Amino acid sequence: MRVVLTGATGFIGSRVLARLLAEPGVTGVTCLTRRPPPVRSDKLTVVTMGDFTHYEDALLDRLADHRACVWALGGKEQDAKDPVAYERLTHTFTLAFARALVPRLTGEFTFCYVSGAGATPAESARLPVRQATRLLKGRTERDLIDVAREHEGFVPYAFRPGGVLPERAGPAGRLLLAPFAVGVRQLATALVRVACGDVPPPPRVVRTADIRRLAR
Ligand SMILES: NC(=O)c1ccc[n+]([C@@H]2O[C@H](COP(=O)([O-])OP(=O)(O)OC[C@H]3O[C@@H](n4cnc5c(N)ncnc54)[C@H](OP(=O)(O)O)[C@@H]3O)[C@@H](O)[C@H]2O)c1
Numbered sequence: 001m002r003v004v005l006t007g008a009t010g011f012i013g014s015r016v017l018a019r020l021l022a023e024p025g026v027t028g029v030t031c032l033t034r035r036p037p038p039v040r041s042d043k044l045t046v047v048t049m050g051d052f053t054h055y056e057d058a059l060l061d062r063l064a065d066h067r068a069c070v071w072a073l074g075g076k077e078q079d080a081k082d083p084v085a086y087e088r089l090t091h092t093f094t095l096a097f098a099r100a101l102v103p104r105l106t107g108e109f110t111f112c113y114v115s116g117a118g119a120t121p122a123e124s125a126r127l128p129v130r131q132a133t134r135l136l137k138g139r140t141e142r143d144l145i146d147v148a149r150e151h152e153g154f155v156p157y158a159f160r161p162g163g164v165l166p167e168r169a170g171p172a173g174r175l176l177l178a179p180f181a182v183g184v185r186q187l188a189t190a191l192v193r194v195a196c197g198d199v200p201p202p203p204r205v206v207r208t209a210d211i212r213r214l215a216r
Contacts, residue, residue, distance in 0.1 A: 001025060001026060001027060001066075001067040001068065001196065002026070002027060002028040002029070002030065002065060002066040002067065003020055003026055003028070003029050003030070003066060003067065003068045003069065003070065003195055003196070004029075004030050004031075004032065004063060004066050004068070004069035004070075005017055005020065005029055005030070005031050005032070005069070005070050005072070006031070006032050006033065006052075006069070006070075006071050006072060006073035006097075007033075007070075007071070007072030007073040007074065007114070008031040008033050008037040008039075008072070009033060009035060009036075009037050010072060010073070010074075011164070011166070011184065012072045012114055012164060012184060012187060012188065013037075013070070013072035013073070014037060014039075015184045015185060015187070015188035016070050016072055016188045016191055016192060017029065017031065017037055017039060017044075018039070018188070019188045019189060019191075019192045020070075020192055020195075021039070021041045021043055021044065023192060023196060025196055025198075026043065026192075026196065027043065028043050028044075028045060028066075029041075029043055029044050029045070030045045030047060030062070030063065030066065031044065031045070031046050031047065032047050032049050032052070032073075032097075033046060033047070033048060033049065034048065034049055034050070034052075035048070036048065047059060052073070052092075052093040052096065052097070053088075053092055053093065053096040054096070055096070055097065055100040055101070060100060060101060060104050061104070063101060063104070064104040064105065064106065066109070067107065067108070067109060067110065068109065068110040068111070068112070068195035068196065068197075069097075069101075069109070069110070069111050069112065069195070070112045070114070070191050070192070070195050071094055071097070071111065071112065071113045071114060072114045072191075073089070073093060073094075074089060074090055074114065075089055075090075076133075077132050077133045083132060086132060086136070087132075087136055090133070090136040090137065090140060091136050091139055091140045091143070094113065094140050094144070095140065095143050095144070095147070098111060098144055098147045098154070098156075099147060102147060102150075102151040102154050103151075105151065105153055105154065107153060108153045108155060109153060109154050109155065110155050110157065110194065110195050110197065111144065111154060111155065111156040111157070112157050112159060112191050112194055112195050113140065113141065113144060113156060113157065113158050113159065114159050114161075114187075114191070115137045115140070115141055115158040115159055115160050116133060116134070116137050116160055116161065117160045117161065117162040117163075117180065117207070117208070118134045118160075119133075119134055119137035119138040119140075119141055119158065119160055120134050120135065120138040121135070121138035121139045121141065121142040122138070137158075141156075141158040141205070144156040144158070145204075155201075156204065157194055157202065157204055157205075157206055158204065158205050158206065159187070159190070159191060159206045159211065160205060160206065160207050160208070161181065161182045161187055161208055161211055162179075162180030162181055162182075162208045163180055163181035163182075164181060164182060164183075164184050164187055165178075165181050165182070165183050165184065166183075166184055167183065167184060167185055169183075180208060181208070182208055182211045182212060182215070185215075186211060186212060186215040187211055187215070189214070189215040190206070190210075190211045190214035190215045193214055193215075194206070194214065199214055202214060
């Protein structure tokens with residue numbers, strides 16, 4: 001099967017890319033990216049994008065035979081230039097891709113969205129911390145479900161890790177985050193297994209405990 005990947009140059013996406021390329025059942029990985037990942041493989045196709053809100057017909061035609069996507073493109077609220085840029089990165093880009101692709105799909109397509117713990121589309125979110133992230137991730141999850149309602153075969157999953165630890169996290173990081181977090185390798189394994197249909201379908205919202213179980 002062929003799989004689309006975004007965020008391939010990032011902390012999570014680079015692990016997902018390595019895992020996808022090592023997967024015998026994955027015959028091709030198409031990375032949509034603004035700069036190429038530092039990886040070479042016959043299985044890898046890199047599409048350099050200048051605008052993640054617009055998809056040319058020729059590209060959509062090429063993606064029509066893909067069966068899954070891992071959407072690991074994103075960033076931190078505090079790194080964004082302003083709230084508009086953060087909304088564009090978190091919500092607009094994700095939905096633009098989903099909405100552009102679905103009319104071309106002929107079979108089932110699994111969309112694994114890397115969301116985050118506490119994502120909520122409700123304006124009444126009780127915790128004020130990371131409010132914009134939680135609301136925007138929640139809105140993105142909700143709108144992906146709306147796309148799925150309109151297009152049978154589009155199957156979105158929202159992965160909500162409480163935190164993601166590097167492979168060599170120090171003892172302090174492990175101690176602080178271990179109850180809520182997953183390792184980046186665990187998350188990549190879970191994302192790839194769900195994307196490839198190698199495990200029975202998990203709940204549509206995939207929380208830390210589910211990620212750990214899926215990665216075992
Ligand atoms: N890290 C965590 O602990 C954690 C926990 C929960 C959820 N998440 C979520 O997981 C996702 C990925 O996180 P990460 O830690 O892997 O982030 P990261 O290391 O910063 O990687 C972000 C990826 O998104 C791309 N990207 C960022 N801004 C872009 C833009 N304006 N246009 C095109 N591409 C852009 C980056 O491309 P460039 O390399 O070109 O910049 C990179 O490939 C995010 O949505 C984040 O909220 C992360």
